[in-house]
Amino acid sequence: MKSWRWAAAGLLLGGAAILSGACGGDDSSGSGGGGGSVSTGSQTTTSSLGPVSVSSTTTMSTSTTMPTTGTQMMMCDAIGPNGVSTMDPTCDGCLGDMCCDQFTACLNDPNCSQCFSPTPPASCDTDTLFAAANDCFDNDCGPACGGGGTEICDTGLSTQDPPCDMCLGDMCCSQFDACLADPDCSLCFSPNAPPECDTDPLLAAANACYVDQCGPACGFFQVCDSDWGAGDQTCATCQGDNCCAEFTACDPNSMCGDCLTSANPDPACDNDADYAATIACINANCMTECM
Numbered sequence: 693m694k695s696w697r698w699a700a701a702g703l704l705l706g707g708a709a710i711l712s713g714a715c716g717g718d719d720s721s722g723s724g725g726g727g728g729s730v731s732t733g734s735q736t737t738t739s740s741l742g743p744v745s746v747s748s749t750t751t752m753s754t755s756t757t758m759p760t761t762g763t764q765m766m767m768c769d770a771i772g773p774n775g776v777s778t779m780d781p782t783c784d785g786c787l788g789d790m791c792c793d794q795f796t797a798c799l800n801d802p803n804c805s806q807c808f809s810p811t812p813p814a815s816c817d818t819d820t821l822f823a824a825a826n827d828c829f830d831n832d833c834g835p836a837c838g839g840g841g842t843e844i845c846d847t848g849l850s851t852q853d854p855p856c857d858m859c860l861g862d863m864c865c866s867q868f869d870a871c872l873a874d875p876d877c878s879l880c881f882s883p884n885a886p887p888e889c890d891t892d893p894l895l896a897a898a899n900a901c902y903v904d905q906c907g908p909a910c911g912f913f914q915v916c917d918s919d920w921g922a923g924d925q926t927c928a929t930c931q932g933d934n935c936c937a938e939f940t941a942c943d944p945n946s947m948c949g950d951c952l953t954s955a956n957p958d959p960a961c962d963n964d965a966d967y968a969a970t971i972a973c974i975n976a977n978c979m980t981e982c983m
């Protein structure tokens with residue numbers, strides 16, 4: 693799904709079952725099954741399960757603040773504080789100039805508008821209004837929005853970060869091809885990826901190539917040998933040197949993983965021993981490095 697930095701996006705998304713966050717766009721890394729991300733300080737530490745922000749170039753999914761129900765948008769209120777925003781003025785400007793009609797039509801439609809929610813319905817895959825908005829984004833504003841019109845080899849997938857796409861195309865094309873050719877693994881790139889993706893061996897192979905071969909190019913730095921990483925090498929090194937045991941014990945598919953990758957952790961997370969230990973270790977050892 694499209695990995696845009698929407699006003700209320702978690703992920704990124706991010707994001708979004710397997711696809712969350714932007715690949716190399718900021719100091720955060722994408723999460724494998726969980727969505728958003730959280731950590732102490734300003735540096736984000738997230739799970740490496742699942743390729744980070746790899747998205748289809750023909751579909752998109754976003755989280756955003758929705759306009760008031762029944763509001764008829766004029767000019768391009770569809771892009772900006774009354775509609776959706778990428779939080780990038782250059783990108784928003786292009787979308788407002790080039791794609792206003794498409795986004796307005798989608799947001800005024802009760803079905804299409806749900807495609808911009810944190811949990812878009814499966815119907816978004818075939819929604820024609822949503823496809824039109826996405827096509828305009830790709831074709832008319834890709835470069836302005838950081839997409840650059842690139843994709844991973846010829847898979848139709850993109851991280852919306854050309855250097856990351858180039859590395860994955862050079863180093864991981866066979867792994868992504870194998871996943872997309874498999875009916876089960878290919879579902880892991882849909883808006884509502886099934887839970888089986890957490891253990892899909894083909895997706896794991898694509899993710900392993902991403903981490904091992906293209907992590908730095910995509911803004912992902914692994915924390916020791918755990919399933920976690922940070923968007924900054926200094927932060928990841930500090931966490932690996934001081935908190936490796938804690939991160940290793942925090943299973944991304946457990947409550948600890950859900951808490952660590954949540955933008956707004958549930959209060960019950962404080963009662964999870966692995967989560968509490970991981971946060972305590974970061975606070976004690978890496979606050980400066982991960983700010």
